[in-house]
Amino acid sequence: MARMKFLCDAERCIECNACTTACKNEHEVPWGMQRRRLVTVNDGEPGEKSLSVSCMHCTDAPCIAVCPVSCIYQTDTGIVLHDKTICIGCGYCFYACPFGAPQFPRSSNFGTRGKMDKCTFCAGGPETDGSEAEFGKYGRNRVAEGKLPLCAEVCSTRALLGGDGDVVADIYKERVIRRGYGSGAWGWSTAYYGPTHDS
Amino acid sequence: MLRAVAMAVTAALVVLLVYTVYLGTISSDLILPTNGVIGKTTPDDAAGGGAGQQALRARTDLQRWRAVSGPSANQPDPKADIMGNPGTEARPPDPATITGPDGRSLVRGWLSRQQGQSGILQEPRRVQGRTSLPGPVKGVFVQPQGRLWRSTHNGPIVFGGAFYLIGVAALLAAFLSVRGRVPIKDGFSGQTVTRFSAFERANHWMSAVSFVLLGLTGLVLLYGKPLIRPWLGADRFGNLAEGSMWLHMALIAPFTLGLMTMLATWTWQNLPTRLDFEWLRQGGGFIRDDQPNPPAERFNAGQKLIFWAVILGGLTLVASGLAMMFPFQWGGYGSMQLAQSIHAIVALLMIGVIFGHIYIGTVGMVGAFDAMWSGQVDRNWAKEHHSRWYNRLTAPGDGAGSRPEERRRSA
Numbered sequence: 001m002a003r004m005k006f007l008c009d010a011e012r013c014i015e016c017n018a019c020t021t022a023c024k025n026e027h028e029v030p031w032g033m034q035r036r037r038l039v040t041v042n043d044g045e046p047g048e049k050s051l052s053v054s055c056m057h058c059t060d061a062p063c064i065a066v067c068p069v070s071c072i073y074q075t076d077t078g079i080v081l082h083d084k085t086i087c088i089g090c091g092y093c094f095y096a097c098p099f100g101a102p103q104f105p106r107s108s109n110f111g112t113r114g115k116m117d118k119c120t121f122c123a124g125g126p127e128t129d130g131s132e133a134e135f136g137k138y139g140r141n142r143v144a145e146g147k148l149p150l151c152a153e154v155c156s157t158r159a160l161l162g163g164d165g166d167v168v169a170d171i172y173k174e175r176v177i178r179r180g181y182g183s184g185a186w187g188w189s190t191a192y193y194g195p196t197h198d199s
Numbered sequence: 200m201l202r203a204v205a206m207a208v209t210a211a212l213v214v215l216l217v218y219t220v221y222l223g224t225i226s227s228d229l230i231l232p233t234n235g236v237i238g239k240t241t242p243d244d245a246a247g248g249g250a251g252q253q254a255l256r257a258r259t260d261l262q263r264w265r266a267v268s269g270p271s272a273n274q275p276d277p278k279a280d281i282m283g284n285p286g287t288e289a290r291p292p293d294p295a296t297i298t299g300p301d302g303r304s305l306v307r308g309w310l311s312r313q314q315g316q317s318g319i320l321q322e323p324r325r326v327q328g329r330t331s332l333p334g335p336v337k338g339v340f341v342q343p344q345g346r347l348w349r350s351t352h353n354g355p356i357v358f359g360g361a362f363y364l365i366g367v368a369a370l371l372a373a374f375l376s377v378r379g380r381v382p383i384k385d386g387f388s389g390q391t392v393t394r395f396s397a398f399e400r401a402n403h404w405m406s407a408v409s410f411v412l413l414g415l416t417g418l419v420l421l422y423g424k425p426l427i428r429p430w431l432g433a434d435r436f437g438n439l440a441e442g443s444m445w446l447h448m449a450l451i452a453p454f455t456l457g458l459m460t461m462l463a464t465w466t467w468q469n470l471p472t473r474l475d476f477e478w479l480r481q482g483g484g485f486i487r488d489d490q491p492n493p494p495a496e497r498f499n500a501g502q503k504l505i506f507w508a509v510i511l512g513g514l515t516l517v518a519s520g521l522a523m524m525f526p527f528q529w530g531g532y533g534s535m536q537l538a539q540s541i542h543a544i545v546a547l548l549m550i551g552v553i554f555g556h557i558y559i560g561t562v563g564m565v566g567a568f569d570a571m572w573s574g575q576v577d578r579n580w581a582k583e584h585h586s587r588w589y590n591r592l593t594a595p596g597d598g599a600g601s602r603p604e605e606r607r608r609s610a
Contacts, residue, residue: 059310098341
């Protein structure tokens with residue numbers, strides 16, 4: 001069984017922002033929200049690294065655990081999706097999310113949050129796959145077309161890998177051996193093997 | 200009769216309390232894949248079953264070293280078998296084709312691969328960088344303490360809060376079944392004095408109604424998922440929760456106004472005095488009937504404690520609530536998580552305190568409810584529970600303006 005994961009190779013990412021731009025364009029993400037973003041650590045210092053980050057589709061996802069209306073769910077391929085008809089925009093998922101993935105439009109009363117929006121691994125939402133309704137709420141459903149997330153497929157340096165977690169990890173390990181160095185799979189321990197409550 | 204009912208309620212609450220403890224100890228709180236919103240029947244599997252997963256895996260292989268794996272012009276793109284599964288409105292997917300192993304074994308399988316990845320995993324730690332994208336906290340790459348907030352919220356706060364609220368209710372019911380209602384020792388005199396003005400009462404009830412609604416709408420968010428959602432269904436509970444959140448935020452206006460008015464009108468009467476320690480030492484005279492109640496001014500020590508709990512708790516709730524209404528205006532992740540936890544904990548504590556307040560103001564004490572409802576209390580009640588205040592009120596020659604007409608009305 002395939003388990004979908006993202007991995008950003010920090011040695012390869014050049015902070016070109018193609019992933020964030022492609023994502024915004026593909027899914028027509030509204031103004032002010034970024035499903036994917038680029039973070040540069042140690043900017044301007046030795047050891048500077050750029051990392052592309054969005055929802056990592058965690059195992060034992062904290063957002064699902066804290067959602068007071070259970071609008072977030074996970075598929076058997078590990079993709080974390082949500083139902084915007086049920087979401088109330090409370091923001092709990094944002095406090096719980098290790099990666100700052102949930103985004104909120106300013107549309108509710110008193111200028112606060114509307115319904116949550118986040119990376120869907122290009123897999124849409126609960127509506128019929130590929131339908132207008134699904135596109136309007138969650139953007140393109142590439143997974144249903146047998147394609148992988150656009151951010152990973154568009155990456156010019158192949159820094160951002162997305163797809164089956166075992167294959168992605170293999171690709172990264174091969175690279176590390178060839179290159180002789182690598183700073184590791186950023187965020188993986190928190191996302192996929194984080195402390196769980198099922199001992 | 201009343202005591203028998205109270206005893207039955209106590210027993211029921213104790214059973215509930217034990218059940219809460221049991222639930223708290225068995226709660227594993229592990230998230231399992233469901234392929235759809237819990238409670239909805241339609242599965243949602245974009246990958247499209249086994250064939251789709253194979254296609255996705257094959258496509259992942261294309262991301263290998265280009266010299267090794269590079270896409271070939273002669274080969275068509277790997278694609279999922281679209282006809283195989285995802286389905287349409289008219290022809291929904293066959294659930295049988297997409298139910299693989301159950302969620303728990305799937306998650307176990309995912310977690311078990313940690314060993315193989317140990318070479319590339321990093322120590323979980325907070326990573327802060329900078330980003331060119333606008334918005335607060337966008338520069339944080341990862342904050343593993345989100346998982347800590349989650350386990351605190353779903354563990355100690357949810358189960359501790361339930362334990363505390365049920366426990367307070369059980370204690371009050373037990374007290375009622377043992378003590379009964381606190382009586383007026385000399386009985387009703389039939390004559391009344393004014394205890395609270397119309398303005399004070401209006402403000403009290405505005406605050407009370409908004410507090411009760413705030414409490415109920417807040418509890419919908421905290422306990423609705425396990426308690427209400429199974430009955431209402433996912434969609435209707437979503438609407439209820441959305442309405443609750445809207446009302447919860449709208450009520451901040453009357454609640455804050457009520458708090459401020461109380462602060463302005465009652466603070467000087469609620470400053471602690473030596474009398475209060477004596478009152479507390481004697482348990483307020485609630486426990487036994489055979490000795491006179493300790494003397495008290497207009498507000499006794501118990502009421503002063505309620506007052507300060509409401510003022511300090513209420514202001515904390517307003518502050519932490521505003522922090523959540525305008526997220527990340529006053530801090531980062533830590534502040535937001537702290538604000539939410541403080542809000543939940545203080546709110547639960549205050550609901551318990553208000554349980555006690557409602558109890559003693561209604562069923563717990565004969566004659567107490569009139570004080571806030573009609574504003575007129577029986578003279579014997581006033582004499583017994585607020586002797587100093589009553590004496591000052593009825594003392595001849597007291598210059599206060601409203602007093603003579605009161606006497607005339609009650610006489």
